Amino acid sequence: MKTMTCNQLGGACELEFTAETFDEIAEMSKKHGMEMFQKGDQAHLEAMSKMRNLMQDPKAMQNWFEQKRAAFEAL
Numbered sequence: 001m002k003t004m005t006c007n008q009l010g011g012a013c014e015l016e017f018t019a020e021t022f023d024e025i026a027e028m029s030k031k032h033g034m035e036m037f038q039k040g041d042q043a044h045l046e047a048m049s050k051m052r053n054l055m056q057d058p059k060a061m062q063n064w065f066e067q068k069r070a071a072f073e074a075l
Contacts (some may be wrong), residue, residue: 002075006032009068010051012043022072 001027003018005011009029017032019025036044055061 002072004029004072004075008071009030010047010064012036012041012047025072026068 001018001020003016004016004025006013006029009017009025011029011033015032017025017028019028030068033044034049037048054064
């Protein structure tokens, strides 16, 4: 089991997610992000805005995703 925070995964807080695989932890982070979006949490909305900008460039988004996966694997 490995643990990463919302912030380590591109979010805005220190909530911890623990999972066996990166895909599992990414899904937990996504669910948390959707909850924060629904609550209108400003810090998370700003983090999501940065992610939307990153998604405009598929190569940049892929690089970001692979960096997060590598960070998870290194734990």
